[in-house]
Amino acid sequence: MSNTARVCECLYVHTDAIEQVKAKLPEDETLFELCDLFKLFGDATRIKILYLLFEKELCVCDIASLLNMTQSAISHQLKVLKNSKLVKFRREGKVVFYRLSDNHVKTIIAQGMEHLAE
Amino acid sequence: MSNTARVCECLYVHTDAIEQVKAKLPEDETLFELCDLFKLFGDATRIKILYLLFEKELCVCDIASLLNMTQSAISHQLKVLKNSKLVKFRREGKVVFYRLSDNHVKTIIAQGMEHLAE
């Protein structure tokens, strides 16, 4: 093998290049949090709920009607989004209104849409 | 509680809000594409692979070594990323080098990281 030729590191695992790349990889804990975040966006029902909340706060029943799904299914997903701090809620009598927690949700989804457009 | 087929049993639906919001929801096809995109980022192995490719192109074996996983597992995930146009590859003899397709991957992941930081 010549010195300039790139060789697969299968037999030479500890090269400088490998160590260099490895150094830039975030902690496992961070990466798990990151992919947990993206998992939230990786479901059609949840994406739709978040999209609906772009416009204004909505109650559980509004969302269920809009998406033509059961109240139970929506409530379960709202719980997931709530636990992940992506949505907040306020109670008004028997009705619970949900809204987006912050603008990151919009930005992330917008970025995804932009990717699709190309 | 006999009619289980009913979608939403609520009587108090915010009709005006629903009409306003419904108009802004994208097509189902678009939403499915969008959540399919985010599904790709919703797995720790794939996120790690993409992160590694931030730095430089790597062959399958490099990635397997870096992540301490089997060549088969990496190859399967690279196929998923390849099919989704998130990575490209070039062959050099027996070795196949993978790289990111474009900058959207970086931007989307960066946006996710920014969300975590707050």
Added chain:
DNA sequence: TTATCATATGAACAACTGAACATATGAAAG
């Protein structure tokens, strides 16, 4: 040709996920 190396692929399986269903909770009205 045959051997070897890097990668790809098919099958099998366990773990995870999301919706349906039944039921529980909590708030307001009667």
Added chain:
DNA sequence: CTTTCATATGTTCAGTTGTTCATATGATAA
């Protein structure tokens, strides 16, 4: 108090997903 309505939750279950294992493919060298 009891009833009713909006929402929450526990369980079940089918469908999906990611890894492992075995094997195939494709390129290079002997």
